[in-house]
Amino acid sequence: MITPNHKAPLTFATIEPDAGLKAALAKPRVDLIAEITASQLKGRGGAGFPTGVKWNLAAAAQADTKYVICNADEGEPGTFKDRVLLSDHADLVFEGMTIGGYAIGSKIGILYLRGEYTYLRAHLDAVLAARRAKGLLGKNVAGKQGFEFDIQIRMGSGAYVCGEETALIESLEGHRGEPRNRPPFPVDTGLNKLPSVVNNVETFAWVTSILVKGSAWFKAIGTQRSTGLKIFSVSGDCKQPGIYEFPMGITVAKMLEAVGGSDAKAVQIGGASGHCVPASEFGRVIAFEDVSTGGSVIVFGAHRDMLHVAKNFLEFFVEESCGQCTPCRDGNPKLLGGVELLEQGRCSMRYLNELSSLGETMQIASKCGLGQSAPNAFLSIVKHFKDELMGRTQGEAH
Amino acid sequence: MLVTEQERLKSDIGTWLERYGRDRSALIPVLQEIQKKYTRISEYGMQVLADQLGIHPVEVYSVVSFYAFLDHKPKGKFVIRLCRTVSCDMQGKARVAQQLESDLGITFGETTSDGKFSLEWANCLGMCDQGPALLVNDIVYTRVTPAMVNDILETCRKTFGVYALESTHEEGHA
CATH class of the missing domain: 3.40.30.10 (Glutaredoxin)
Known part of the structure; x- marks a missing residue:
């Protein structure tokens, strides 16, 4: 049985249904995008691109057909917020997509739902059907003459890399989920080479909320460069794992206190592609300017073997690399081989340094964001836990 | 695969292409339907689908082999x-x-x-x-x-x- 595991009421629960859409449709498109831009909302999937800027570019692109795509291919290890949002607040997400359709001049919305969440499909279809029945999708949306918009659902088939927006588009077009070169960006050359906006599930829900509560409300929360609230998926060695809402800019220490994980020795922030923060750095803040995240927080207690953690992440990337570019395809197995040497206590410092240098090359030379961030966990664990990793004797229990 | 089974699969693929549209973007949704009903995507199925979409069967195979939830080997129920x-x-x-x-x-x-x-x-x-x-x-x-x-x-x-x-x-x- 799947439990919702909300640890506190989310702001989304307080948002009046359809109020955001009505507020949006009452505005000229330019003012609507200006409102989103003023909130300084940045993409909640993790990359942190300003939503208003993205929408403005897509709105300016000249084309008869444009797409609004919701990225629900939530595959980052330790992330489950989008699952909860789609279970409990699907209307807000679809409302945000409809607002996006109005903003950029699109009639077609697509929700790309990961195959692992197929069990949510019936619920989401029912929500969409209810919205159509209420006139909130279809022709003349919510009574707005001439604004037509509908949303279809497309299923993923078990590929982590499809969470990368251009791989997702490739998958929608019926291809292998291999990321494209950027530029051109999806805002002008997206699905079927047409302008497309791709945003995370949570981003759309915040758009709706901002339209209801105003950009000033959102901007007043968080830090100067990372405004607003953020949903976090917390798991691992803490007393209360689950979904949390915190303002951007919260320190790691404060978050750990809230989730009952203060005695942790390290926290992985941002999932397998994120960074491992050791206890000595728990004063750092979670924000785009410091420790950036799509919302995944995995807590490691004192007894955890960090080498085992690094190995798990690397096995993940070896499996999930799309195989298109050499740094990611060949780099990850090399790093994994290094971890296996460390397990046997047979890795020299010199070789470990070479592996770190390889990791840095992967960060620069990989084609897509996923490949570029694949070595992050390994590099940060090596940086902070050398004494734990090195000089192991055979059969040593960790 | 028995001839009758091939015919059934072919007719199913035709039905699904009607539903999802006869272009490349229908490829993955149709493959997902085949996988669900037949627990595998046979070489015959890939060939029929390629033929209907006007692409090379290797293109279909390359997609099937990429995604973890699509498989050409028989799976359990x-x-x-x-x-x-x-x-x-x-x-x-x-x-x-x-x-x-x-x-x-x-x-x-x-x-x-x-x-x-x-x-x-x-x-x-x-x-x-x-x-x-x-x-x-x-x-x-x-x-x-x-x-x-x-x-x-x-x-x-x-x-x-x-x-x-x-x-x-x-x-x-x-």
């Missing part, structure tokens, strides 16, 4: 996918894995000889706060313990009869 990613790992996935192997008599990557169960690893299922988690086809099980494994398998076996009636006609030999 129940595909069990245990999450192996870090949070489930920390919550005791190894012992659940061991028990699955013991109760099914197969290792990961294999299918039972009666064609009922396939056992596979999955990467993060998004149930990190309530692991270890596993999928049985589309159904999610959370907080799985080694002792629960037998109950899950029994639940599958009990529902198998219904599927068995539907599916005896679909099983053939490649």
